[in-house]
Amino acid sequence: MKIDIKKLDIAKAHEHLIKGDFTSVELTQTYIDEIKRVNGDINAYLEVFDDAIESAGSADKEIAEARSAGESTLLGLSQLIGIPCGIKDNILVKGHIASASSKMLEGYHATYDATVISKLKAAGAVILGRTNMDEFAMGGSTENSAYGVTKNPYDISRVAGGSSGGSAAAVAMDGALFTLGSDTGGSIRQPASFCGVVGLKPTYGAVSRYGVMAMGSSLDQIGPIGKTVTDCEIIFNVIHGKDRKDGTTIDEKTYENGDASAKPIIGVPRHFLNGDGIDPAVIENFNASLETFKKKGYEIRDIELPNVSYSLMVYYIVMPAEVSANMARFDGMRFGLHKDGKNGIEDYFLSRRAGLGREVIRRILLGTYVLSSGYYDAYYNRANAVRCMITEDFYKAFQTVDVIVTPTTPSPAFKIGEKTSDPMAMYLEDIFTVTANLTGMPAISVPCGFAPKDKSLGREVDLPLGLQITARHADEKTLFKVGKDLLGEL
Amino acid sequence: MVTIKELEHLAVLSRIQLTDEDKVSLVKEFDSILGYIDQLKKVDVDMDGSSRVGAVKNVMREDVASSSEIVGSADFAATKGETRERLLDEAPDREGDFVAVKKIIAQDIKL
Structure with a gap:
């Protein structure tokens, strides 16, 4: 049958593969052709792997074997078997380049598979290639990539968001059925929101980070980007779980959650949505989403998060501090770029200068500053104390509600170049997303409509908006439930 | 709020070479970022932290020795x-089975 990728999601594609309507090789080839057709404009992919068709062939073989073994074997196959996906360039796929969109790792080949990749491979997923990102995941627009900006499929004069901009754009342009991203302060949810797709930042520790380049180790999580909430749930169920190679991973018993009420109660931190710089179209759309929830019978309660307005300040202390430590590994000696100096110490200075981009250098220096003697208590220790106060605010709120909703971003996708000269303006993009990383709680961004086109604002087309839903630790299932209900997937 | 001299010190600590132009723009950017995060200094916070419960949950395991998956596997040698x-x-750069780097000690030291 003719494959119409615009209408496919994982669940549907799986059904077709099982029924034999088309093969994974045919499906994979369709995606590769589509990437060839549109990637020149969008730049979502840095590379399409030459072994994708081969792994699709293996998936087809496994499906054929299961078919001859009988229906129960066929129905027992993973839903990801033969499903083509894209992988953010900071996640290691053995034998392939993993550059984190940095000059520092331009020719670096991954020496092993990340745990999430082992799990995807074991499920039979087909890895199409690696997707563009802000260098080492530092940025909110994918403009910090050393390999060119990723453009928004809705309007190529605008950014796709970041740092997982390539992963979000790849799904939005039908260049994959799903992708993986990483999220340290919103890097999955913000680009998902900008590109009109679904993005999940799981609970801290839910997904192993073994084989993923560390940025902010107390904040980082890996998560899926997909077309539907159901797809993200399927992927999450495959990639999550305890991993002895990542000591921060949690198991089912780490957090005890009862089953949320049949109709989860929705909390809204109204006081947090009145700040400057929030686009009126975002607020209007957010209120419309609340109306939809009300019509569906949800109870909506106003909640107070007294310290939430400090989140972004805390984040821009804790994150650079952890960045400065994690980036110390790039020494130009063991792997990656090397620039030769007069002596060993000069090799460091020259290699790091030549390999690292502006934003990365800025964050290393900022992190070194807040950790340095004399400033440590004023910045890092204080930030950690306030981080705990914010988390306590959330615990308190979750005593009366089951999920908390906000817009994912303060505005729809902005113009390429609009915020590059002012780092602080770019940082403010993360205002609603960083809290989930600081508290470790899971959060999902679901597409919830559009900021209507408005020529007076330079908005030539309708631009997608996202609604962010946050839940208690390890309560992804309530996120999926509420998200599916909003998108009419139930 | 950050002087060129302080910035140069940070660059030395971070092992990054900066040009004069870098320094000028970084000082400006630091001012804007620090101006923002400095608001945190006004927050009334108990720095003692003994009453805090907000940290993410610690995960403990039994301290039992086990061989690594790779070492334990049959194809370890391969x-x-x-x-x-x-x-x-x-x-x-490599020499045989070693990563080659420049000599760290400038001259022989007599003990």
Whole structure:
């Protein structure tokens, strides 16, 4: 049958593969052709792997074997078997380049598979290639990539968001059925929101980070980007779980959650949505989403998060501090770029200068500053104390509600170049997303409509908006439930 | 709020070479970022932290020894050499089975 990728999601594609309507090789080839057709404009992919068709062939073989073994074997196959996906360039796929969109790792080949990749491979997923990102995941627009900006499929004069901009754009342009991203302060949810797709930042520790380049180790999580909430749930169920190679991973018993009420109660931190710089179209759309929830019978309660307005300040202390430590590994000696100096110490200075981009250098220096003697208590220790106060605010709120909703971003996708000269303006993009990383709680961004086109604002087309839903630790299932209900997937 | 001299010190600590132009723009950017995060200094916070419960949950395990998956596997001997080669292949410079770097001590030291 003719494959119409615009209408496919994982669940549907799986059904077709099982029924034999088309093969994974045919499906994979369709995606590769589509990437060839549109990637020149969008730049979502840095590379399409030459072994994708081969792994699709293996998936087809496994499906054929299961078919001859009988229906129960066929129905027992993973839903990801033969499903083509894209992988953010900071996640290691053995034998392939993993550059984190940095000059520092331009020719670096991954020496092993990340745990999430082992799990995807074991499920039979087909890895199409690696997707563009802000260098080492530092940025909110994918403009910090050393390999060119990723453009928004809705309007190529605008950014796709970041740092997982390539992963979000790849799904939005039908260049994959799903992708993986990483999220340290919103890097999955913000680009998902900008590109009109679904993005999940799981609970801290839910997904192993073994084989993923560390940025902010107390904040980082890996998560899926997909077309539907159901797809993200399927992927999450495959990639999550305890991993002895990542000591921060949690198991089912780490957090005890009862089953949320049949109709989860929705909390809204109204006081947090009145700040400057929030686009009126975002607020209007957010209120419309609340109306939809009300019509569906949800109870909506106003909640107070007294310290939430400090989140972004805390984040821009804790994150650079952890960045400065994690980036110390790039020494130009063991792997990656090397620039030769007069002596060993000069090799460091020259290699790091030549390999690292502006934003990365800025964050290393900022992190070194807040950790340095004399400033440590004023910045890092204080930030950690306030981080705990914010988390306590959330615990308190979750005593009366089951999920908390906000817009994912303060505005729809902005113009390429609009915020590059002012780092602080770019940082403010993360205002609603960083809290989930600081508290470790899971959060999902679901597409919830559009900021209507408005020529007076330079908005030539309708631009997608996202609604962010946050839940208690390890309560992804309530996120999926509420998200599916909003998108009419139930 | 940050002087050029302080910035130069940070660059030395971070092992990053900066040009004069870099320094001028970084000082400006630091001012804007620090101006923002400095608002945190006004928050009334108990720095003692003994009453805090907000930290993410600690995960403990039994302290029992076990061999690593790779070491325990039958093809360890075969993969050991291959893994070493893969790792060494990524080094900018190697000598045999070692990563080659410049001499760290400038001259011989008599003990």
